[in-house]
Amino acid sequence: MLEVIHVSDTHFGPDRSLTIRGANAFERAEALVAAIRALPFVPDFIVHTGDVVNDPDPAAYALAAEVLADLPAPVYYATGNHDDVPMMRRTLAFGELESIAPESEDCLCYRITGSAGDKIEGFILDGKVPPSEGPHGYLGEAQINAVLDRITGTKPVAIFLHYPLVPIGSKWIDEHLLVTNGLAFQRAVMEKAGGYLRGIFSGHLHRGLTLYRDGVLHSGVSSPACEFSAAPGDTSCEFIPGGPIPFHHITFTKDATMVKAYSLPFSTGSPR
Numbered sequence: 001m002l003e004v005i006h007v008s009d010t011h012f013g014p015d016r017s018l019t020i021r022g023a024n025a026f027e028r029a030e031a032l033v034a035a036i037r038a039l040p041f042v043p044d045f046i047v048h049t050g051d052v053v054n055d056p057d058p059a060a061y062a063l064a065a066e067v068l069a070d071l072p073a074p075v076y077y078a079t080g081n082h083d084d085v086p087m088m089r090r091t092l093a094f095g096e097l098e099s100i101a102p103e104s105e106d107c108l109c110y111r112i113t114g115s116a117g118d119k120i121e122g123f124i125l126d127g128k129v130p131p132s133e134g135p136h137g138y139l140g141e142a143q144i145n146a147v148l149d150r151i152t153g154t155k156p157v158a159i160f161l162h163y164p165l166v167p168i169g170s171k172w173i174d175e176h177l178l179v180t181n182g183l184a185f186q187r188a189v190m191e192k193a194g195g196y197l198r199g200i201f202s203g204h205l206h207r208g209l210t211l212y213r214d215g216v217l218h219s220g221v222s223s224p225a226c227e228f229s230a231a232p233g234d235t236s237c238e239f240i241p242g243g244p245i246p247f248h249h250i251t252f253t254k255d256a257t258m259v260k261a262y263s264l265p266f267s268t269g270s271p272r
């Protein structure tokens with residue numbers, strides 16, 4: 001049994017004043033941390049699937065590190081399209097891990113180790129592409145092979161990354177926000193892990209997502225900063241500010257993956 005908290009897209013600014021369409025990112029991230037601390041159990045680890053900050057800036061990562069240090073368990077971060085890996089490495093505290101793509105300083109690709117790593121084969125992948133290419137993701141061959149090489153087919157496998165892998169049925173998102181080789185990657189993992197593939201967990205959409213494809217669970221958690229529209233015919237992504245504070249509680253057992261979605265009311269000055 002493994003208890004995991006999944007958060008994403010905190011979008012910290014360089015100081016406490018950054019607002020995103022009227023929502024204060026710092027206050028909302030503080031409320032997120034307070035809500036996780038108030039849970040009546042301590043998770044084995046917490047995964048943050050990227051966009052820790054709104055713009056890569058050492059001051060924003062310093063603020064994020066200060067707030068997220070209050071989380072009650074080791075944290076694993078994935079790279080978002082708004083993130084900078086060298087700054088993340090310098091500023092954020094990660095749980096025990098084994099880097100599996102060490103050839104690149106700009107790539108956060110690793111396996112979760114420590115006691116959690118004894119129970120699942122958990123991989124964090126880095127789908128970031130140069131910002132000039134847009135907000136979609138792509139997984140390089142070295143990362144894919146590094147993950148496939150480490151899947152033994154004897155333990156539950158969980159994949160965490162910023163970008164969703166497969167279409168979600170919303171035009172703009174499907175054209176702009178996915179991992180462009182995501183489906184091929186999913187199929188390769190399925191081939192190696194078989195029935196042990198226990199879920200693919202992402203952020204980026206600023207929208208809670210449950211998707212089932214080819215026998216695989218995809219679960220996405222929304223952003224505490226703001227939500228995005230995801231209607232079938234959307235030709236752009238609309239911001240929906242003033243939403244609740246979201247996080248997911250994922251439980252991995254021998255037989256099941258269970259995801260409980262939290263959606264808590266936010267009010268200015270929520271106690272930390």
Ligand SMILES: [Fe+2]
Binds near residue numbers: 009011206223
């Ligand atoms: Fe984001």
